[in-house]
Amino acid sequence: MKRVLLILSVLLFPTILLAQTIKVGAEKWENYQPLIQGKKIGLIVNQTSTIGKQHIVDFLLSKQVEITKIFAPEHGFRGDHGAGEKVSSSKDPSTGIPIVSIYGKNKKPQKSQLQDIEVMIFDIQDVGCRFYTYISTMHLAMEACAENNIPFIVLDRPNPNGDYIAGPVLKMQNKSFVGMHPIPVVHGCTVGELAQMINGEKWLKDGVQCDLTIIEVDNYTHAMPYSLPIAPSPNLPNDKSIRLYPSLCFFEATSVSVGRGTDFPFQIAGFPSDTMGTFSFTPRSIPNAAPNPLHKGKKCYGIDYRTLDSIPHFSMQFFVDFYNKFAEKSQFLTRPKWLIKLYGTQEILPLVYGQANAEAIEKTWQNDLQTYANMRKKYLLYPDFE
Helix, strand or coil: CCHHHHHHHHHHHCCCCHHCCEHHHHHHHHHHHHHHCCEEEEEEEECCEEEECHHHHHHHHHHHCCEEEEEEECCCCCCCCCCCCCCEEEECCCCCCEEEECCCCCCCCCCCCCCCCCCCEEEEECCEEEECCCCHHHHHHHHHHCCCCCCCECCCCCCCCCCEEEEEEEEHHHHECCCCCEEECCCCCHHHHHHHHHHHHCCCCCCCCCEEEEEEEEECCCCCCCCCCCCCCCCCCHHHHHHHHHHHHHHHHHCEEEECCCCCCCCCEECCCCCCEEEEECCECCCCCCCCCCCCCCCCCEEEEHCCCCCCCCCCHHHHHHHHHCCCCHCCCHHHHHHHHHHCCCCCHHHHHCCHHHHHHHCCCCHHHHEEEEEEEHHHCCCCCC
């Protein structure tokens, strides 16, 4: 009955349950203190891992928790590395705690790196997209902990794209670090729910399962909007970019810029030809975000999606519309193998080359999406958006 009332409150009075009433897992110290007090702790965290304005590292140290290592994902412990930039192991200058990079060649914590850890904590804000690599990092860390008998705790956080599911479901022959699970582009799960799915569906190597605990978010439902208090990565600076990201990320396999190297990445798109649109921008080098962006120094023409009154759910329309702008189609898709990895199935190439419209493309994934939707229900921790 409480869940029914909560859903009705969100639907009928959306201003009542604002983001500030949400209590993320990290804030619920009393729930996870008994699991970690007196033990040696490993943390998988970044700049989003905060309790109010305090970083969880500082919070746990204030509670006399022994943190032996910090594991840094893509973009680094402080979130100041651009996409794909090398993340190096080091020491945190303010605490002296060793930082171990788990992005690059070493994506999975090694047995030797886990010797002095008794419990692992994952606390990172995700954006709800299959190809956003924090969930791949979580998967590999869960696997390492399962293999080394280390309990794994997820301090859950809301999903800013958690109010729907959409997109093609990845075929496992196309598995990569930007897609490790047979889930759609927009999977509609918090990291806690997804961790349960990974464990429950036995997606870890050799079907192992880890000793998993989820510290749930209070006052959250999938129907409510959630504005991130801290940018989850350098090129997703605001709510609009996060909502557009699932659709615009496919442009990363093309010659079309999505605004890396500008002040509004993933909110615009363009190409160095005035046939592409009336809006223009010139990508520049931005250290720690876009040091060498596509079309650096070239004036690009295209579309400013910031002018949209409302952001649509994930759609192939953005991609198809730009493809149709190119007179020379071969100029558009420059990295077809990367598109397959992002999309998750090889079906996308004949659809694009055959100039299928967005509706025809989206019809191809509906059956798989429904199968996923049914499976997803088993792992939900919060009232759904329906």
